[in-house]
Amino acid sequence: MFACLFAPDFSVQAALRLEPEDRREVLKQSPIAILEGPASLPRVMAGNEPARLAGIEMDMTRLQVETCGRVWLRKRSQANEDAAQMALLDCATSFSPRVESTAPGTVILDLAGTEKLFGRAQALAQKIAMRAAEFGFDLNVAIAGNPDTAFYAARGFTGITIVPAGEEAERLASLPVDVLSTSPEMRNTLEILDSWGIRNFRALALLPPVPVVERLGQEGLRLQKIARGETKRPLAPAEASADFIESFEFEEPVETLESLTFILNRLLQQVCVRLASRSLATNELRLKLELEARQLHSGENKEFYQRAWKLPLPIQDPKVLFRLVYLDLEGNTQPAPIRKILVQAMAVKPRYVQSGLFNPASPEAEQLEITLARIRGVVGNADAYGTPCVGSPRVLDTHKPDSFAVQPFSGLDEESDSSLPPTPVISLRIFRPAPETNVELAGEKPCSITLHKKLLRVLAASGPWRSSGNWWDATASWTRDEWDVALKTTEGVGFYRIYLDRIKNQWFVEGGFD
Amino acid sequence: MSALTEICGSELASSGKTTVMISLLAQATQKHFCALVDANDSFDPSSALAAGVNFCRLLWVRCGKNQSKLKPMEQAFKTTDMLLQSGGFGLLVVDLSSLPERLVRKVPLTTWFRFSRVVEKQRAALVFLSQKPHATSCAGLVLHLKTNPAVWSGNLLTQFRLEAEIVRSREKKPTQSAKPGFSVPSQWV
Numbered sequence: 001m002f003a004c005l006f007a008p009d010f011s012v013q014a015a016l017r018l019e020p021e022d023r024r025e026v027l028k029q030s031p032i033a034i035l036e037g038p039a040s041l042p043r044v045m046a047g048n049e050p051a052r053l054a055g056i057e058m059d060m061t062r063l064q065v066e067t068c069g070r071v072w073l074r075k076r077s078q079a080n081e082d083a084a085q086m087a088l089l090d091c092a093t094s095f096s097p098r099v100e101s102t103a104p105g106t107v108i109l110d111l112a113g114t115e116k117l118f119g120r121a122q123a124l125a126q127k128i129a130m131r132a133a134e135f136g137f138d139l140n141v142a143i144a145g146n147p148d149t150a151f152y153a154a155r156g157f158t159g160i161t162i163v164p165a166g167e168e169a170e171r172l173a174s175l176p177v178d179v180l181s182t183s184p185e186m187r188n189t190l191e192i193l194d195s196w197g198i199r200n201f202r203a204l205a206l207l208p209p210v211p212v213v214e215r216l217g218q219e220g221l222r223l224q225k226i227a228r229g230e231t232k233r234p235l236a237p238a239e240a241s242a243d244f245i246e247s248f249e250f251e252e253p254v255e256t257l258e259s260l261t262f263i264l265n266r267l268l269q270q271v272c273v274r275l276a277s278r279s280l281a282t283n284e285l286r287l288k289l290e291l292e293a294r295q296l297h298s299g300e301n302k303e304f305y306q307r308a309w310k311l312p313l314p315i316q317d318p319k320v321l322f323r324l325v326y327l328d329l330e331g332n333t334q335p336a337p338i339r340k341i342l343v344q345a346m347a348v349k350p351r352y353v354q355s356g357l358f359n360p361a362s363p364e365a366e367q368l369e370i371t372l373a374r375i376r377g378v379v380g381n382a383d384a385y386g387t388p389c390v391g392s393p394r395v396l397d398t399h400k401p402d403s404f405a406v407q408p409f410s411g412l413d414e415e416s417d418s419s420l421p422p423t424p425v426i427s428l429r430i431f432r433p434a435p436e437t438n439v440e441l442a443g444e445k446p447c448s449i450t451l452h453k454k455l456l457r458v459l460a461a462s463g464p465w466r467s468s469g470n471w472w473d474a475t476a477s478w479t480r481d482e483w484d485v486a487l488k489t490t491e492g493v494g495f496y497r498i499y500l501d502r503i504k505n506q507w508f509v510e511g512g513f514d
Numbered sequence: 515m516s517a518l519t520e521i522c523g524s525e526l527a528s529s530g531k532t533t534v535m536i537s538l539l540a541q542a543t544q545k546h547f548c549a550l551v552d553a554n555d556s557f558d559p560s561s562a563l564a565a566g567v568n569f570c571r572l573l574w575v576r577c578g579k580n581q582s583k584l585k586p587m588e589q590a591f592k593t594t595d596m597l598l599q600s601g602g603f604g605l606l607v608v609d610l611s612s613l614p615e616r617l618v619r620k621v622p623l624t625t626w627f628r629f630s631r632v633v634e635k636q637r638a639a640l641v642f643l644s645q646k647p648h649a650t651s652c653a654g655l656v657l658h659l660k661t662n663p664a665v666w667s668g669n670l671l672t673q674f675r676l677e678a679e680i681v682r683s684r685e686k687k688p689t690q691s692a693k694p695g696f697s698v699p700s701q702w703v
């Protein structure tokens with residue numbers, strides 16, 4: 001058995017798919033026309049049923065369309081249609097692994113072996129239609145014994161059509177021959193059939209085959225076999241795409257975050273529905289905003305805003321992803337209105353973790369990501385040297401003092417080989433950046449130090465402890481003499497670490513032992 | 515657990531509060547996820563590693579590193595608020611001790627009260643490091659730390675002798691201030 005998923009007025013559905021759900025329902029009832037062609041003279045290339053009822057026809061100009069009353073006009077977007085086709089394929093893939101991308105807006109899937117999983121044909125067709133609705137499609141679904149019968153039944157009949165085996169010719173009989181017009185080359189053949197008075201599949205099926213071949217060639221015979229439901233062909237399986245990209249081009253560039261978030265939410269929902277249909281999740285999300293270049297101020301050449309989020313664990317929840325993106329956009333004002341938005345998710349397998357009875361309670365992973373994003377919004381992403389401000393510390397494998405990195409905090413209980421058993425040791429409180437200081441020496445030992453604009457006497461000193469590194473690199477080389485000193489302060493004795501930077505020949509206070 | 519604790523000590527003279535904080539994190543990260551809100555970015559990962567802190571379970575938030583509209587102290591308090599609301603951390607340490615005392619003194623009592631009430635409902639400990647106690651009755655425990663003369667072995671600083679005074683304890687009110695002392699060796703001993 002084969003099922004065909006056909007999206008009528010595919011260009012219109014692709015344009016509507018990314019609209020917010022309530023608005024989409026309203027728009028479906030309104031006349032919509034899709035325009036294509038040069039900006040000076042765009043012409044109608046597709047429209048929905050209310051548009052046809054309003055008198056809108058193909059190749060009408062914008063001016064002609066506007067005379068037909070209030071019509072919602074959209075520019076054709078190939079990117080939107082490609083993404084919609086991928087979404088349709090993903091929808092079909094959740095029912096069968098063998099899927100053919102037959103034409104834009106049409107997908108055929110092989111149902112062999114799926115009966116036990118999804119039930120009988122009628123129940124399966126209903127499940128497909130409901131699933132497609134989650135993807136934002138309003139589909140015709142047909143199930144038949146061969147792919148071509150399913151294809152033409154889906155194109156010709158609205159809603160769900162089940163064609164039982166052996167009744168193909170009977171069920172297709174009432175279809176008009178215009179349904180066969182899937183390419184411009186077939187127009188001549190259909191005109192010839194029309195001139196013979198052949199109006200439907202029944203009439204075509206009843207013609208004697210040999211005269212048909214004599215007059216129309218093998219193409220005529222093929223069409224007749226289709227009308228009789230006798231064709232047999234293997235599916236050409238579509239390769240599952242690893243790209244989960246959704247984009248939206250605004251008719252008018254948007255300036256406010258509120259206008260952007262409606263579409264952003266919809267894009268992320270679509271990406272997550274597609275991921276879920278393939279039992280996948282994402283651990284990296286990318287966002288690209290195209291800005292209106294004409295409105296950029298002089299000196300600004302940033303026409304794009306790009307951002308990527310690497311997540312510590314795979315996520316499938318659109319609300320979490322939306323919150324992450326929203327918090328970032330809220331903190332970064334764009335220099336110009338936004339023309340186009342693109343969201344891309346890197347697909348990975350979802351992570352299934354068995355919680356341990358004795359594992360420590362950890363922050364909920366998805367909630368933690370949002371919390372960390374909010375904290376980054378408060379404290380910033382990174383310091384002046386590019387080191388992140390939020391994460392887990394890691395000591396770098398170098399002898400250079402105060403060398404550390406900050407890694408993303410995952411909230412997962414990973415085994416750490418480096419951590420030692422807890423032992424209290426004197427800890428250093430680092431001054432970042434290390435303040436310069438003046439040191440008076442008695443012989444080679446420091447005897448007084450200027451700290452917080454006060455001259456403090458050195459009670460005891462331990463040093464010098466000399467260290468150096470990166471001598472082979474002129475820009476990164478360092479060499480220093482360290483001293484641990486006890487200073488007499490107004491509040492008691494303070495123990496500090498000072499060092500002489502031997503390259504700059506300047507004393508610094510690294511921190512205090514506290 | 516489930517209380518606000520203040521650990522106080524001088525900033526100019528060595529008091530041992532950072533040593534106690536890092537020891538606390540080393541112990542707590544053995545069993546819990548912990549967060550350190552570092553108001554002035556003065557945490558030393560090398561000292562923490564030597565003390566045995568499990569970095570995989572530590573979230574370090576470095577405040578005051580960007581040109582934000584908020585001051586480091588405001589950043590620290592906002593971050594603490596978010597982490598408390600988020601939950602899941604067994605220990606939250608907020609290090610305010612490098613901030614000027616006059617700024618921390620201006621924190622309204624309602625803020626301390628709110629933190630105290632929020633942490634009461636969680637299985638988490640909230641520890642503030644500062645130069646002087648500020649939370650007054652909102653704190654379940656207030657410790658004041660100071661060091662006695664350190665031990666030098668020849669030319670080498672080898673040991674701190676810390677003295678902790680329990681200034682306030684909600685659990686058991688001390689009839690007179692207890693001052694337990696303990697020694698902490700240096701990393702290189």
